[in-house]
Amino acid sequence: QVQLVESGGGLVQAGESLRLSCAVVGSVDSVNTVTWFRQPPGKQRDLVATITFGGITDYADFVKGRFTISRDNDKNMMFLQMNNLQPDDTAVYYCNAHVMEITDKGSVSRIYWGQGTQVTVSA
Numbered sequence: 682q683v684q685l686v687e688s689g690g691g692l693v694q695a696g697e698s699l700r701l702s703c704a705v706v707g708s709v710d711s712v713n714t715v716t717w718f719r720q721p722p723g724k725q726r727d728l729v730a731t732i733t734f735g736g737i738t739d740y741a742d743f744v745k746g747r748f749t750i751s752r753d754n755d756k757n758m759m760f761l762q763m764n765n766l767q768p769d770d771t772a773v774y775y776c777n778a779h780v781m782e783i784t785d786k787g788s789v790s791r792i793y794w795g796q797g798t799q800v801t802v803s804a
Contacts, residue, residue: 690798
């Protein structure tokens, strides 16, 4: 069994920073592409940033220059550094990972989601 455990959300003022973490725990062989999504209140879930196993990154236009995605492959940890936060960044943030899971039938590719962490930015 594999779980994605997120942390680091909170309440900040506009212009401040937060760092989200996502730990992939359990029967993990490897973690491939990881993506952070966010879902503002009453809106759809949108892609924020993605990073491959080799470290290639891509960002949504609305976070370019402010957010940085990174990972520690040795620890199966992923991060989202969010700077200059604005009220429009208020959302529940989710990590999503493509995981090679160790099973009794060998390694199996599966997609997992974290439970979400709330980020609230006040004006």
